[in-house]
Amino acid sequence: MNSEPKKTKKELNPNVSVDCVIFGFDLNQLYVLLIDSGNTEGYQQSRMAVPGDLIFDTENLDEAARRVLKELTGIENIYLEQIGAFGDPNRIGKKESDRKWLESIRAQPEARVITVAYYSLVKMPNFNPKASSFAKSAGWAPITEINDLAFDHYEILESALEQLKRKIKIQPIGFNLLPEKFTLSQLHKLYECILGKDLDKRNFRRKILNLDILTNLEEKQIGVPHKPSQLFKFNEENYEKLSLEGFDNFGF
Amino acid sequence: MNSEPKKTKKELNPNVSVDCVIFGFDLNQLYVLLIDSGNTEGYQQSRMAVPGDLIFDTENLDEAARRVLKELTGIENIYLEQIGAFGDPNRIGKKESDRKWLESIRAQPEARVITVAYYSLVKMPNFNPKASSFAKSAGWAPITEINDLAFDHYEILESALEQLKRKIKIQPIGFNLLPEKFTLSQLHKLYECILGKDLDKRNFRRKILNLDILTNLEEKQIGVPHKPSQLFKFNEENYEKLSLEGFDNFGF
């Protein structure tokens, strides 16, 4: 059971929620932030979920998503993209453990809820997920190891990843997942992780550099046991210019 | 005022609706099916809307959209694609005329409603829109002539068109807008209308034919005052095959 009081019917719309698939990247893997209902014994993926909450009647959907993100991570300016609405009448409460969880956090656990799903991209090292009103605990799970989630959240996750794959070929949003200063190898690895396939190193570098949206910081890695890499940062100015002109795809 | 009784609170979820942007194509233009609230004197685009309705708690979102489509057009197997959710707290009822309309069709006209928008593609000549429980009248409007709609429906329309543009480059869904038998010129024109730009005739034909998803019917147009065109039909078998393999884009 959660220690915070249940939100009342008056404040929250009982029929509409938002859920956020939060992606992070570190070294060689793509991660997703999951919260744990802690409502069964032992570890089970089916009790993990992506964070979300019912919406207030006074906020719009994006605002609701940002509220959830802020509550969980403390960060405000997060890259956010709507995936779409999910609304099977029995999308929640199919499993016994789902129902228990709902009873512990919702004023009307039986209500029909449709959810508007989002995905967002964050710089993992920047922040620590904190326990919140809707989760006992929260943590990063490598995306390759997830094969089940509470409610319909696995389906939402699949959909999020699909959209991210499509989007990253068209807009260089990957920078949201990397630290301010990064190497081309990191970016390369990131694209491979998201797209789920190997990309030729030389061709990748050529294409990215040709876009002219990176600034070479003329700085090098230090302390690495191999040839140190150049560090780059994302050049917003050129990116804006490019976005306005529009560019079709990276051709991957 | 509508002659059918208002649906009761019990049946319909007061907080969630679906709205459908229905596209049609004829000769040289792309059309959208609009309904008219008839709630002001004289013709005004701001009293036109795309069809939609609150959802039942027992149906999922796609079902709700199909119900609306069927009620309005009588057709069942329609191409349908979700656009996303729209949920500004004041998205409906901003304009005086919007409020009047809501009062005439909704049991709780003041309720916060988020809507899940869809677009669908239909063969225009196949059907006649009929007046329905939610519209005095319904009719086709050329898309180029629409610049305002009731509620936030103009925004929804823009979003629908944007997605259609993206999609048609990746999947040959345009066939849903054409009759069973069609000419390459019709298909060509359709692509030009959707994408809003001229496409080279020869290059277009080559690309489409290379996909190998058209069957030449070895039939010709009759009664046209110029060289008659070959008729083609869409080859579903090859299309399925192609979809599974996946193809990146048409390169337009």
Next chain:
DNA sequence: CCAAAAGTGTTGAAGTTACACCCATGC
């Protein structure tokens, strides 16, 4: 015979893929 749309190939430019070796650092 005229008007109208159908149908058809080639060429130059651009972009894409595949591929192998040397370099700078820490230990």
Next chain:
DNA sequence: GCATGGGTGTAACTTCAACACTTTTGG
């Protein structure tokens, strides 16, 4: 000096865009 990942160029191939004339029909 060796292990590790960083960094670089070219050639063959594919794809794309641009472009103009002949054909078939109805009137």
